Amino acid sequence: MGQQTITRATIFDVAQRASVSIKTVSRVVNREPNVRERTRAKVEQAIAELQYRPDSSARNLARQKSHLIGLVYDDPAAYELPSSGYIIRLQQGALRACRASMHELLIHPCNFRERGVGSALKSVIEDARLAGIVLAPPLSNMMRLVRAVQETGTPFVRISPGQKIRNHMCIATNDAEATAEIVDHLAQLGHRKIGFVTGDETHAAVSNRYEGFQKGLVRNGLRLSAKRVVSGNNSFESGERAAAKLLTLADRPTAVVCANDDMAAGVVRQAKKLGFNLPDDLSVTGFDDVVLARQILPTLTTVRQPLSRMAERAVEMLLKGKTGSQHEVVPAEMQLRDSTGPAPN
Amino acid sequence: MGQQTITRATIFDVAQRASVSIKTVSRVVNREPNVRERTRAKVEQAIAELQYRPDSSARNLARQKSHLIGLVYDDPAAYELPSSGYIIRLQQGALRACRASMHELLIHPCNFRERGVGSALKSVIEDARLAGIVLAPPLSNMMRLVRAVQETGTPFVRISPGQKIRNHMCIATNDAEATAEIVDHLAQLGHRKIGFVTGDETHAAVSNRYEGFQKGLVRNGLRLSAKRVVSGNNSFESGERAAAKLLTLADRPTAVVCANDDMAAGVVRQAKKLGFNLPDDLSVTGFDDVVLARQILPTLTTVRQPLSRMAERAVEMLLKGKTGSQHEVVPAEMQLRDSTGPAPN
């Protein structure tokens, strides 16, 4: 049973069986208007009986574009593990949207350090007549590549782009608001004295987080104390040093918000070394949700970029077909784990 | 400069410019024989001048198949990190081969726990008219899926298939030989008394490793001592227990080969606890090259499945177009790190 027919049914076979023209079949298949209900049913039955499925090559040729969406991301030279989770999550989201809309996903890791990537990318896009492109960071910020994509005339969406461009579509997340929510969470747990460890200020995302921290304090009726803000440089060690400072303060904070996970891990390590019991004596939060965040003890409450959702929305935006500037923010997801608890009294 | 022409050159434009027929252009483009050198040059110049690139949709339609290779692998329910490195490595290899041959890669994670995956897979294959499929483990062993793929009539290659099937193409690695090479390595370092920690015997790969261990001893003129073989169950803890036994032996081994990395990590931990200095007093090896292998101290000498190479070879085998049974073994790569050193004297 279920033996496949030697040669697949074509639109012509369906038309014949339903006694209509091929154009009418095409209308039914593509859900075009102006088909009487009775006719539609007749055609649909013929389709079912013949197990007809449109041939995408033919359709692509006639429509002059494919049903392929390209996902372009940085090709880590050695494909080392750290970034693989990142990439897989992007792929997952993009794939979800593609499947929902009968599209396929073409992955295109691309090493921007090589010369000629731009034109190589253009070739792929044009050769396969991609229906759209999703550009993931950090490539979404490399103007050389963005321009290459623009030149193909293919619609594209950038994920977390640094700088905006004219007439762009993009999906971003909200570092600031997520950090503010971390503060909300801590405030709800009764914390009133909250410290912050800043990161490398040159990263836009990182300074957004500090901004969000301040916003969080304000909306929870807390005061920003300059003493409780110490600067780090994104490294584990700088986290340790920051903790050493913060925890020896006369009026020390009961919670420390860090601009990234590595520094948070450093804070945790240093706090333990100083004899603090986490989360009873001190709550700590990070940002990014790197693998390490789940490996240290206590596991780290942090914020995870909704990469999968962002990629999904990116593809959906692409397929919506609307042109013009569009900008969507997908809220980041707080990951509640064991490093945060009620404030000590 | 470099402004793209509004409408791409077609094969017809090229033919006209070179004053030949479109068929001749087609011959040149597809490297078919029977084209005079002079004609070929003329056509090639026209191609260059017009920046002609064949349209893949049209080609797909005429050829009745696409230039797309499908990579089918297990879709980890939550895309948790452990498997992402695995998948990325497969993708990398497949992509390398695809690019070399002007093909594109369609990724198709697929959750075999759901019902109907088989027919969903068939649809994708037939709709996109895939040129070939690569089935990665563990899917390569799920006969339900393999049969679905077979029914489409599309050529496919399985990676590390458990059971063979009639007229199959597959790529495997060599657990046994790799383990024997580990023994070679240790023997070269002067080790004569080598212990082994077995794993869960139900896994074919794992028992192959024990087999390889024995082979390695033999070919290095060493004797297999039953006392030095203790069984584990693949877990870290079982490694610790195994080490406790092995290292308290009167005539204790100077090196311990483990059937997987987790157990090796357990052995390392236990050995350190017992006061051994690694690798001076004891060498330890693992298998798999999990992330942990590079995180423990000393970093673990182990064996890594050549996933990327396997996927690459799989695609190449597919594109070679030869039918009939084919079976290729890609040797696993030993990863020399710090847990092995010269035997103590």
Added chain:
DNA sequence: AAGAAAAAAGACAGCGCTGTCAATTCGGTT
């Protein structure tokens, strides 16, 4: 019930390429 407007259905020419087979040219022989 005739006529006009709107809705439904169909005819047909591409889309850009490849495959088949026929036509031409070439190189070498007598």
Added chain:
DNA sequence: AACCGAATTGACAGCGCTGTCTTTTTTCTT
């Protein structure tokens, strides 16, 4: 120079679908 087989080249019909435009049918007016 005429002739033959082999090497080249070309003509043209699809591949299966969509877009445009035309024809037919239905529905609504008066």
